[in-house]
Structures are given as structure tokens and as C-alpha cells.
Amino acid sequence: MPTTGKRIILGLLTTMLCVSGSMVTYAQTNTEALHNAQAQLEQKQQIVEQKVQEQQAVNKDIQNIQTELTSISNDIANNQEAMAKSQEKIDATNQLIEKKKEEIVAVEDKMLAREDVMKKRAVAMQQNSNVNLIINIFFESDSLSDFIQRASAASELIDADKDILTAQQEDLKKIENDKAEIDRQEKNLEEDQKALADQQAALAQNMQKRQQTLTAMQQQYAQISQQVALAQQEKAGIESQMNNLKAAIQREQADAQARAAAASASARTAVAPAPVINNSASKGNGGSQGVAQGKEIYVSASAYTPFCSGCSGRTTTGLNVRANPNMKVIAVDPRVIPLGSRVWVEGYGNAIAGDTGGAIKGNRIDILMPTTAQALAWGRKTVKVIILN
Structure with missing residues (x-):
């Protein structure tokens, strides 16, 4: 070079x-x-x-x-x-x-x-005793019947x-x-x-x-x-x-x-115009290296980590990404990219289509990043993918 x-x-x-x-x-x-x-x-x-x-x-x-x-x-x-x-x-x-x-x-x-x-009666009683009163009544009476009445x-x-x-x-x-x-x-x-x-x-x-x-x-x-x-x-x-x-x-x-x-x-x-790989699909005469060949598609790419919430640490194909967080793996919709395919992802490099996801439908992929910071840094972008085999 x-x-x-x-x-x-x-x-x-x-x-x-x-x-x-x-x-x-x-x-x-x-x-x-x-x-x-x-x-x-x-x-x-x-x-x-x-x-x-x-x-x-x-x-x-x-x-x-x-x-x-x-x-x-x-x-x-x-x-x-x-x-x-x-x-x-x-x-x-x-x-x-x-x-x-x-x-x-x-x-x-x-x-x-x-x-x-009572005062008047008392005065009269003092002046005349009962005996004198009776004698006076007797002498003053005209008759016996008058005496009795008096x-x-x-x-x-x-x-x-x-x-x-x-x-x-x-x-x-x-x-x-x-x-x-x-x-x-x-x-x-x-x-x-x-x-x-x-x-x-x-x-x-x-x-x-x-x-x-x-x-x-x-x-x-x-x-x-x-x-x-x-x-x-x-x-x-x-x-x-x-x-x-x-x-x-x-x-x-x-x-x-x-x-x-x-x-x-x-x-x-x-x-170079495209990545160079070494596999049977890219070998020329005598096994020499050449430009990667395969189906090209454009997809919406997000990122995830082996330690995300709800992740088991193993992919759909059985890869232990938690034990090997630096592996190059992408999650795909098998209808678009077959599981097990070797692919090249723009900005990511060579990888294996080794996982799936509930939200990964159609022309969408999820790339594996070893850390959350790297996954956040990747965010979501539109990239070119070459399906190598």
C-alpha cells in the first residue's frame, strides 16, 4: 500500500x-x-x-x-x-x-x-265573767225560753x-x-x-x-x-x-x-471499495483473495448487549455471548437473512447471523455490543449488509 x-x-x-x-x-x-x-x-x-x-x-x-x-x-x-x-x-x-x-x-x-x-271579745270577757254573763242573761230574759235562747x-x-x-x-x-x-x-x-x-x-x-x-x-x-x-x-x-x-x-x-x-x-x-474476506465464496483462481461477493441489502440496525434486561446470555443458535461478549453476532429475521449466515455489516464488520428477536422483523437487525455504552453509542442507523453465504 x-x-x-x-x-x-x-x-x-x-x-x-x-x-x-x-x-x-x-x-x-x-x-x-x-x-x-x-x-x-x-x-x-x-x-x-x-x-x-x-x-x-x-x-x-x-x-x-x-x-x-x-x-x-x-x-x-x-x-x-x-x-x-x-x-x-x-x-x-x-x-x-x-x-x-x-x-x-x-x-x-x-x-x-x-x-x-278577738280584741273586742276579750274586752267583753274581761268585763263580764261567764257567771255574771249567765246571771245577766237570766235576769234580762223575759221568759224561760228567752233565757235558753240567750x-x-x-x-x-x-x-x-x-x-x-x-x-x-x-x-x-x-x-x-x-x-x-x-x-x-x-x-x-x-x-x-x-x-x-x-x-x-x-x-x-x-x-x-x-x-x-x-x-x-x-x-x-x-x-x-x-x-x-x-x-x-x-x-x-x-x-x-x-x-x-x-x-x-x-x-x-x-x-x-x-x-x-x-x-x-x-x-x-x-x-478498498468493499471488504476483503477469505472464504470459499470469495476465492479466485488458485484460492487467491478477492472482493466480497453476495446479496446486498439495507437494514435498520440497533444494538444490544449480552447483559441487557431479560437476556439469557445465549443466542437462538446456542452461542454463549455472555461468556464471549466480543463475538460478532447479529439478530435477524430468518425470512430475510437465514440463521447461521456469514454477513458483513457496514460499520460493524464480519459477523454471524446467530440470534433472533421479537422486535426484529423484516429488514431490521440487532448487533451485539460488549458494553451498554457501546450499544448506546451505536443507537439506531441504516446500514448496508452483504450476505456472504
Whole structure:
């Protein structure tokens, strides 16, 4: 090979290595940033969940306090109703008391009148003894029948005096009993009214305390709601940052792939129009090497690794790619590229069609890369494939 060609190839290879190195460094930097963003996102998600739980707990406390306030309001209403009924009893009792007082006044007037009568009778009795009264009646009587009538009247008057004294004593006793009953009822009503008033004051105080607690709980709920909103906003910012990082990684991968493809194409153009292989299909006279021959197709190529999620480490044809991650293997649709075929893939080299995949349908292949970074760097591109046998 001429010296100029070697220099060109060396320069192209150097460019490819620089591009690959820059691409890997950039991918690693963005990957680390993406991992950090993912960790921050998980942390913010935990904060959001914690604040939501706190919010639910405070809301439950608010509901309990509101239930208590409703119960206290009902108790206050019932107590006010009881106070109203008690007031009605007090008013009715006061009316009875006033009536009793009027009755006492009437009895006292009656007793006062009796006292005047009794005073006059007492004076008459002092002036005339019972014997003199009888003698006077006898001498003043016109006849025996008149004497009997006068004596009977005098006896009735004496008995009447005794009845007046008895009635007077009974009325005095009744007045004393009525006054005692009035005092008792007034005392009971005052005690009942005081108890109801104390109960009402206690209920009002409890209502005020629970209302203050409710206000504090509502303020705490509003504060937690603000914290939840802030955490969700920060979470959305991190998600946006992650999306930007993913988009940047994809753009850089696409740019790097384009640069690598251009450098590879330039290298192939400087060396030969097509890869040279050594097999029975490419041998000329006497077994000499020649240009690769076979069916050419264009496919959409993605990349995978032996350690991808859900991978068993063995291909459909039984190759242990996990133990040999550097093997050149592609996954194909057997209807397009038969399993076991030897192929040449643009930008990848000689390989074996040794695997299949659920998503590999039609003109699509999946090339095996030893590491995730290399698989990400490959991304997805359209390449030429030559089926060698």
C-alpha cells in the first residue's frame, strides 16, 4: 500500500478514535447527570409521598375536629333548649309564687280582721265573767225560753272565739309552709339555672378551643399543601431536566454515529471499495483473495448487549455471548437473512447471523455490543449488509 494511503488511513483511524473517545466521554458525563437527576427525582417523589401522607393525616384530624364541633354545637343547642324550658319553669313558678304571696296577703288581712274581733271579745270577757254573763242573761230574759235562747247564743259566741283562734293558728301555719315552699322552689330553680349556665359556659369554652385547634389544623393543611405543590413543581423540573439530558444524549449519539459513519466510509474508500474476506465464496483462481461477493441489502440496525434486561446470555443458535461478549453476532429475521449466515455489516464488520428477536422483523437487525455504552453509542442507523453465504 502506498505511503500516502497509509497516512490517510492512519489519519482517519485517529479521527475515528477521537470521535469515539469524545462520544464516550460525553455519553458518560450525560449518563452520570441523568443518574443524578434520577436520584433527585426519586428523592422528590419520596418527599411528595411523605407530604401527601401528612396532608391526609391532618385532613383526617380536621374531619374529626369538625365532627366534635358538630357534636358540641348540638350539645349547646340542647342545653339552650333546656335553659329555655328551665326559664319557662322559673316564669311559671314565679307566677305561682306571686299567687302565693297574694294568698298570704289575703290570709294576713283575714287574720288582722280576726284580731280586731278577738280584741273586742276579750274586752267583753274581761268585763263580764261567764257567771255574771249567765246571771245577766237570766235576769234580762223575759221568759224561760228567752233565757235558753240567750244562753245558747252566748255559748255559740264563746265557741266562735275558740274557732277563730284555731283558724288563726292554722292560717299562720299555712303562711309559714307557703313561705318555706317558695324559698325551696326559688333555691331549686336558681341551682338548676346556675348549673345550666355553667354547662353552657363550659360548652362555649370547649367550642372556642376546638375552633382554635381547627384553625391551626387548617393552616397546617394549607402549609403542607404548599409544600406538596412545591415538591411536585421541583419534581416536574427534574423530569424536564432528565428529558433534556436524554434528548442531548440522543442528539450526541446521532451526531457521533454520523461522524463515525462518515469516517468509516472515508476509510473504506481509501482502502478498498468493499471488504476483503477469505472464504470459499470469495476465492479466485488458485484460492487467491478477492472482493466480497453476495446479496446486498439495507437494514435498520440497533444494538444490544449480552447483559441487557431479560437476556439469557445465549443466542437462538446456542452461542454463549455472555461468556464471549466480543463475538460478532447479529439478530435477524430468518425470512430475510437465514440463521447461521456469514454477513458483513457496514460499520460493524464480519459477523454471524446467530440470534433472533421479537422486535426484529423484516429488514431490521440487532448487533451485539460488549458494553451498554457501546450499544448506546451505536443507537439506531441504516446500514448496508452483504450476505456472504
